[in-house]
Amino acid sequence: MSDATGMSPFADLLRRLRESRGWIAAFAALAVISDLADWWLADLLHHARSRAFVAAPIEFVLQAAWLVLLVGMMRAMIGHDEKRVQFLWGMIASALWMLPAVAIGLLLNLYPGFAWLRALCLLLITIVLVPFVAAATQWGWQLPWKRILGLIWNWRWWLVVLLAAVVGAALPDLILLGRPDAAVPSPGDFVALRKCAADLLTFVGEVGLLGCFAALLGRMPARGDKPHS
Numbered sequence: 001m002s003d004a005t006g007m008s009p010f011a012d013l014l015r016r017l018r019e020s021r022g023w024i025a026a027f028a029a030l031a032v033i034s035d036l037a038d039w040w041l042a043d044l045l046h047h048a049r050s051r052a053f054v055a056a057p058i059e060f061v062l063q064a065a066w067l068v069l070l071v072g073m074m075r076a077m078i079g080h081d082e083k084r085v086q087f088l089w090g091m092i093a094s095a096l097w098m099l100p101a102v103a104i105g106l107l108l109n110l111y112p113g114f115a116w117l118r119a120l121c122l123l124l125i126t127i128v129l130v131p132f133v134a135a136a137t138q139w140g141w142q143l144p145w146k147r148i149l150g151l152i153w154n155w156r157w158w159l160v161v162l163l164a165a166v167v168g169a170a171l172p173d174l175i176l177l178g179r180p181d182a183a184v185p186s187p188g189d190f191v192a193l194r195k196c197a198a199d200l201l202t203f204v205g206e207v208g209l210l211g212c213f214a215a216l217l218g219r220m221p222a223r224g225d226k227p228h229s
Contacts, residue, residue, distance in 0.1 A: 009156075013215040017207070020076035024207055027069045031203050034062055035195065067091060073207075074137040077214035085140035093136035101125045101133075122169075126161050126209070128152060134213050147220040151213070154220075160212040168205015172198035 007015070017024065041055050071091045075084070085093075104125060108118045131148045151157050175198045 009215055009219065012218065013211050016077045016079070016214050016218075017211050019079070020073050020211075023069060023073035023076050027073055027207070028203060030062070030065055030069055031199055035199060037062065067095060070094070071137040074134050074210055074214070077211055078134075078138045078217065079214075081138075083142060084138055085142070089140045090137040093140040094133050097129065097133040097136050101129050123161060123165060126165070127158060130161075130209070131157075131213060131217070134210060135217070144220075147217060150220050151216050154216065157213070157216055160209060160216070164205045164209035164212075166205075167208065168202045172201050175201070 037058055041058070068091065071087065071094055074094075075087070075090065084090075104121060108114075108121055111117065131151055132143065135143050135148055175194050
């Protein structure tokens with residue numbers, strides 16, 4: 001793993017983002033492709049059968065690509081060490097760690113009226129599950145449990161999650177506020193620019209969250225040592 005000793009937390013974060021810039025660029029390109037696919041599929045809304053026939057394989061490919069890029073970006077941010085598992089096993093392990101979050105999200109969709117409950121649950125999911133999902137990309141099932149648990153109880157991680165929630169969720173929602181169909185804008189509609197701005201903030205929030213996770217995890221004590229300042 002990359003050594004964070006002697007570096008400030010911010011400098012360590014910038015270093016990790018720089019080392020994973022290729023994966024970050026690919027992640028951004030996928031976000032743009034997803035938006036273009038949404039705009040194109042919006043034209044098929046009046047043909048329900050044709051849209052379902054075309055959308056299903058496209059969504060599957062995009063989700064698979066998202067998982068591959070997420071794993072690659074996270075492994076690059078954490079850095080190489082001798083306990084790193086193969087890429088495929090890291091992808092499988094991280095996907096399995098995502099299942100509880102997916103299940104909770106489906107349950108929350110059954111109660112759309114409780115916005116505060118949804119927001120609270122999403123925050124807790126991010127605080128608790130994201131460290132395990134991210135670490136699994138690197139170590140599979142052989143996770144550094146003590147370091148991850150130490151990070152979860154670290155106030156800096158809670159602060160990072162709150163900031164990421166504001167930048168990556170709250171601000172995009174405010175930008176898209178007032179348009180129930182804002183998630184699927186049609187080409188030429190003014191809401192397209194708002195959707196792009198919201199997606200950019202979401203992207204910044206997600207990448208910043210994962211980068212901060214990698215930087216904070218790198219400063220957690222490995223074998224009873226004192227944490228890096």
